[in-house]
Amino acid sequence: MQWEQLLSAKRWGTVNYPMKDEDEARSQFQRDYDRLIFSSPFRRLQNKTQVFPLPGSVFVHNRLTHSLEVASVGRSLSRIFYNSLKKQEPQLDIRLPLISEVGNIVASACLAHDMGNPAFGHSGEAAISYYFSNGPGSKYQQQLTEAQWEDLIHFEGNANALRILTHPFTGKGNGAFALTYSTLASIVKYPCQATAGHVKGNIHQKKYGWFQSEEETFKQLATEMGLLQVSANPVIYKRHPLVYLVEAADDICYNIIDLEDAHRLKILTYEQIEELLLPLCESASGTLADRLKTDYSDEDAKVGLLRARAINTLTQACAKLFLDHQDALLKGEFNQALTDALPGPLLAAWKRIEAISVEKIYNYPAVVQIEIAGYKVMGGLLEEFIPALVENQSKYHQKLIALIPKQFISADTSLYARIQSVLDFVSGMTDLYAVEFYKYIKGIEFPAIR
Incomplete structure (x- = not known):
C-alpha cells in the first residue's frame, strides 16, 4: 500500500469531487469532522452508555464524550507521526500533498468509530x-x-457505523454523509465479511467490518485506495494503516478514562488509581509522586493529572511505534494493536490496568x-x-x-x-x-x- 493512494479526498456518493479545496476555511477532511459533529447520529451518542449507567448523580462518560476525547488523542497521535516523518523528509509535503491531513482524517474517524453502537x-x-x-x-x-445470517448472529457496531455513514436512507440523499474515502476506511477495524471474522491471531479478522449490504461499498473504497486484498471469497482485506491510530486512540481513552470514572463512583480508591497510573506517567515517577503529595489536596485533581500524564505517555509511545513500523503497516504485516506492542515497562502497566478493569469495573x-x-x-x-x-x-x-x-x-x-x-x-x-x-x-x- 502507498500513502499516495491511501490518502484520498474523494467523497462517497459523488461522481465529481474537488482535487483542491473549494472552502478557504476548511480542508476536505476538516469538512468530514464538521459534518459528523453536526449530525443527529453523533449527537445521539450523548445518551448512549459507554460503561456506567446513564444518567446518574455523578457525571460519567457517555459515548459522545468518549468519542470527542478519542478524536483529541487520535489527532495528537497523527500529528506526532506527521511531524516526525517530516523531520526525516523535509520535502514530504511536496511528495505527499495530503499527508499533513492525517490528523484530520484520524480525528474524523475517531468521532465516527462508535456511531454504529446500539444502546x-x-x-x-x-x-x-x-x-x-x-x-x-x-x-x-x-x-x-450463510453470510447474511452471520451478520445477524454476530451484530457488529463497527459494521453498522459504515452502514450509517454510506447507506442511502429514504429521503436522506444518495450520498449519505458523503465523507471522504480515507475517513471511511479508517473506521473499519476488521476489513472482512462476517463469515471470515472471529479468527484468532489475525487482527484484521478479529470481528468483521461490514454487513453484506455494504460489501460492494467497502470493495469500492478498497479499490480506490489500493488496500491489500487477502481473499476474494470470502472477502478479506488488510487494514488501512490509519486504522491503527484510531484503534490506539480508542484503547488509550477507554482504558485510562474508565479508571477516572471508577474513582468518581468510588469503585476504586485514589491509592489504587495512583498505583495503576503512576508507572505510565514518566520514567522517573518519583518526581510526580512528590508533587501529588505536596501540591494537591483534591483527589479528583490528582486523578486528573495522572490521567493526563498517562495519556500523554501512551500517545507518544504509540505514535513512535506507528512511525517505526510504517513499512510493516504499509505491507499489511503488522498484526497487533499498537498498545499491545508497547515497550516492556509500559506494556506491563497497561496489562495491569486491563486486568483490574475487567475485575473491578466491567463486572x-x-x-x-x-x-x-x-x-x-x-x-x-x-x-x-x-x-x-x-x-x-x-x-x-x-x-x-x-x-x-x-x-x-x-x-x-x-x-x-x-x-x-x-x-x-x-x-x-x-x-x-x-x-x-x-x-x-x-x-x-x-x-x-x-
Whole structure:
C-alpha cells in the first residue's frame, strides 16, 4: 500500500469531487469532522452508555464524550507521526500533498468509530445477536444466506457505523454523509465479511467490518485506495494503516478514562488509581509522586493529572511505534494493536490496568445490571418490530410499522432488507428512548401527548 493512494479526498456518493479545496476555511477532511459533529447520529451518542449507567448523580462518560476525547488523542497521535516523518523528509509535503491531513482524517474517524453502537453499550450488540442466534429470530435462518445470517448472529457496531455513514436512507440523499474515502476506511477495524471474522491471531479478522449490504461499498473504497486484498471469497482485506491510530486512540481513552470514572463512583480508591497510573506517567515517577503529595489536596485533581500524564505517555509511545513500523503497516504485516506492542515497562502497566478493569469495573454490579436490562429492552423491541415488518399479518403489525420512521423503510422487500430496516431503527435509539419506547409498546406506561 502507498500513502499516495491511501490518502484520498474523494467523497462517497459523488461522481465529481474537488482535487483542491473549494472552502478557504476548511480542508476536505476538516469538512468530514464538521459534518459528523453536526449530525443527529453523533449527537445521539450523548445518551448512549459507554460503561456506567446513564444518567446518574455523578457525571460519567457517555459515548459522545468518549468519542470527542478519542478524536483529541487520535489527532495528537497523527500529528506526532506527521511531524516526525517530516523531520526525516523535509520535502514530504511536496511528495505527499495530503499527508499533513492525517490528523484530520484520524480525528474524523475517531468521532465516527462508535456511531454504529446500539444502546446499552456492547450488551446492546449482544442482545441483538442473541435474538437471532437463540431467540425468536432463529426461525429466519433457513430463509437467509450463510453470510447474511452471520451478520445477524454476530451484530457488529463497527459494521453498522459504515452502514450509517454510506447507506442511502429514504429521503436522506444518495450520498449519505458523503465523507471522504480515507475517513471511511479508517473506521473499519476488521476489513472482512462476517463469515471470515472471529479468527484468532489475525487482527484484521478479529470481528468483521461490514454487513453484506455494504460489501460492494467497502470493495469500492478498497479499490480506490489500493488496500491489500487477502481473499476474494470470502472477502478479506488488510487494514488501512490509519486504522491503527484510531484503534490506539480508542484503547488509550477507554482504558485510562474508565479508571477516572471508577474513582468518581468510588469503585476504586485514589491509592489504587495512583498505583495503576503512576508507572505510565514518566520514567522517573518519583518526581510526580512528590508533587501529588505536596501540591494537591483534591483527589479528583490528582486523578486528573495522572490521567493526563498517562495519556500523554501512551500517545507518544504509540505514535513512535506507528512511525517505526510504517513499512510493516504499509505491507499489511503488522498484526497487533499498537498498545499491545508497547515497550516492556509500559506494556506491563497497561496489562495491569486491563486486568483490574475487567475485575473491578466491567463486572461491577451496576454495569452488569445495565447489560441485563439491555438484553430485555433490545430483545423486547425486536420481538415486536421484526415480525411486524417481516410478516405484517395483522392490524397490530400495521400499527407497529406506522411507528417506524419512513427513513428506515426500504423499497427492498427481501427478508434481509426488512430485518435490516428494523435493526437500523432499533440500533439508533438512545438508552432512554429505547427504555421509554419499550414501556409504551409493552403497555407498562402510556406516552404523554405532546
